Amino acid sequence: EPEVTQTPSHQVTQMxxxxxxxxxxxxxxxxxxxxRQILGQKVEFLVSFYNNEISEKSxxxxxxxxxxxxxxxNFTLKIRSTKLxxxxxxxxxxxxxxxxxxxxxxxxGTRLTVT
Amino acid sequence: xxxxxxxxxxxxxxxxxxVELRCNYSSSVSVYxxxxxxxxxxxxxxxxxxxxxxxxxxxxxxxxxxxxxxQTSFHLRKPSVHISDTAEYFCAxxxxxxxxxxxxxxxxxxxxxP
Numbered sequence: 001e002p003e004v005t006q007t008p009s010h011q012v013t014q015m016x017x018x019x020x021x022x023x024x025x026x027x028x029x030x031x032x033x034x035x036r037q038i039l040g041q042k043v044e045f046l047v048s049f050y051n052n053e054i055s056e057k058s059x060x061x062x063x064x065x066x067x068x069x070x071x072x073x074n075f076t077l078k079i080r081s082t083k084l085x086x087x088x089x090x091x092x093x094x095x096x097x098x099x100x101x102x103x104x105x106x107x108x109g110t111r112l113t114v115t
Numbered sequence: 116x117x118x119x120x121x122x123x124x125x126x127x128x129x130x131x132x133x134v135e136l137r138c139n140y141s142s143s144v145s146v147y148x149x150x151x152x153x154x155x156x157x158x159x160x161x162x163x164x165x166x167x168x169x170x171x172x173x174x175x176x177x178x179x180x181x182x183x184x185x186q187t188s189f190h191l192r193k194p195s196v197h198i199s200d201t202a203e204y205f206c207a208x209x210x211x212x213x214x215x216x217x218x219x220x221x222x223x224x225x226x227x228x229p
Contacts (some may be wrong), residue, residue, distance in 0.1 A: 004158075006158075006225070031215060033215070035217075041221070042205075042219050042221040042222065043205060043207075043219040043222075044219070045216050045218070048215060048216065051133060055164055070149060091159065092160060095215060098215045099215075100212075101147055101164075101166045102215075103161045103164060104137075104157040104159075104161075104215070104217060105136065106151075106159040106160070107158050108156075108158040109157075109158050109160050
């Protein structure tokens, strides 16, 4: 079964540094998402992306965050200047449509630790 | 907007015993409901989903859930758990009809005791 793949699985960075988290969504999916899960807390929506633009973003997704689909396969999340509170597990997801009946397929996540 | 509540943060249960993980939702519009499972160090895997129709939905690994509109609940059940079911389970909701922002509950850790 096709999978969403994320790299790296772990990333440690110093406060103030830029990080790029990478994702390869399922190849025939058109809608892409980033979610995050701070340790011990719920999974939170960050952003959705379609047709090379952001379709929705949460209040968490401030100017420090950006997303990009640089080529036909990758989908990236960039955090411009990391803060301690950005430490979390970041999940990429994709779906074939935006219908709620089309479930999200999640990657295994990237654990980001900001020191 | 919708919200999802999972009141039990941890549920210990003996192997081969039945289990129920509770989920309640609130929404001013129709929703689709999901249960996801997260095994240690892995991503979220879809267990089952309710879209419409029969209120009892069956998923993978022997799990099932029942949609109860009057009680706004979508509890997950399994008649006999295995050690391998030890994981965190997330109830989730999304607005029905062309919308994909999923709202998750806080998760329930199921600990199966041998």
